[in-house]
Amino acid sequence: MKKIIALLSLLFISTLNAQDPPLRLVVAGLTHGHVGWILSRESNTDINMVGIVEPNQKLAKKLSDEFGFSMDIVFNSMDEMLQNISPDAVAAFGNIKDHLQVVQACAPKGIHVMVEKPLATTYDEAQQIKALADKHNIHVLTNYETSWYETNVKAISMYRQGDIGELRKVIIRDGHKGPKKIGVSNEFFEWLTDPQLNGGGAITDFGCYGANLMTWITKGKKPNTVTAVTQQLQKENNPKVDDDATIILTYDNEMAILEPSWNWPIGRKDMELYGTKGAIYSDNPTQLRLRLSKGYSDYTEETFLLGERKEPYNDPFAVFAAVINGSLKLEPYNAYSLENNMITMLILQSAINSAKNGKTIQLN
Template structure:
């Protein structure tokens, strides 16, 4: 090969690789029944992701959403296998019931197709372990999408804690939820499986308890709790006849405790966290407002209030982050909220919480 040609190839190859990296990620959407599917269907046009196919067996639902969001019914398929053959996606995002997450991973992992599921990771601990083994065996990224993962306030709370601003961690209280699925008017297709213990794994405990377990595992950098104690109630039997709609979960650690309060009975929707250290407390009041209080004397304190801007790309959008991880532009820490390692522990916590509530006992987690 002529020397000049070799030089040209060496110059062009990196440019071609950069161009390939910038090609839109071919994303398939599996299911349309999850209320969060609007995140992708409403997403503004961008050159990072191209939605190439949708899997949905409910044709009436697909037609309704196609009219609402402007996608073509030509990209809607009846099965995941059919969609994969026709569109050859690099990745899929699951927006069906939680039980189907395992089937999605079982189908996609052997084909090298990356997967992002909505929280919680799985319908139960057994499914989560199978999903984790498949992801590791076939080397795919398996992420779990939480709205709270990249809240500016949660990220700031994590940074302040690691910087020692409030001293050693002692207690975390996480409260998540709303009035209840029926009361807030979720779609009939969403309500049908969200209140089905087989398809969702439980009620409010699973739906919102996962947020607290996920955040605590992140703050503790993968430390598993020593014990899990949970109490559930059904305060709206007329709306949630098959599942719990209110729960309190207590997690004990070697040097700290967490209290998780997932509920479908909050009068006002909320996703907030309190982080207590030895010398102060961090209040992540909502997505953008955080307060840092430092102890002064018995009950006095100084307070600093942060009104935080949204995080920069790709942390501003779950799909942008998914694409960045797949391209190798972002490497998640081993216990970051989206990570497989974190969500396996989160599912272990939820499984123990369900068993605790069912047996009226504290569940001891062993190595």
């Protein structure tokens, strides 16, 4: 009996030691409309929010009342925060221009960073972020809502196992009615429609989804060419930026058409993969359809109704914590990865340049 008790005690102690301490996380910025994802996150043992950086004290107080965090953990700047606490990681929820400044402050101290999509406002800023991440050996992840969709994961898996033959065309559509029409907060709207703080309008806000997914699908291929056109269909709402774009990517054997827009009548994030034998339609987070060709225009169709991704992939912050503590190793060129998002930023920068100059950009 004593031996059994001793063995159980040893197993219990080993289990305790195997559990990683909670990730000490700071939230940098509160102006992003997605910040509620972390502020409303249920209390888990993997993350402990130890600080918030937000110079707009009125906004901080408003969200403090809404979500229940203490104003005692709110700091005016990254420098002030770092002088008072030592976090393991920072999640950036300010404007996209601030991403570089967050990494500049965190990287030398070995603090890991996760930003909301896209990685940066320009490819040059993205290169600076990567140089800092490589030099100081930190993780820099980019969070995309579409990386949580089990339908996207299954669509890519089905394509890679040959269900639709060789890939020929991908069509990805993302967007909504526009920031003004869907009623985003004033703090969010102010920088979302600023070309310097956001990098562009719909072309960056939603074009990044398609570029990111296409890089994931192709396992890190760069397109040969990038061609883009933009329009401004809501001048009264978005006077400084585009609100509609079409981006065409060509590869050796396939092409992609990305359609980011702030003019869709119904919000959407969907993807279509066309191969030599059939097509896969990732309609939304839960529904996927597989069509296989029969003759000229006939086909069979199978519909899959899926749930959310399994832990930790159903929660970006759980993914972040697991990557940092080493319990999760992400596949190369996955949606979160820095190597994927460097290509994503190259595509976005090329698309912006193409639309501005009216020319196709040659990459390879």
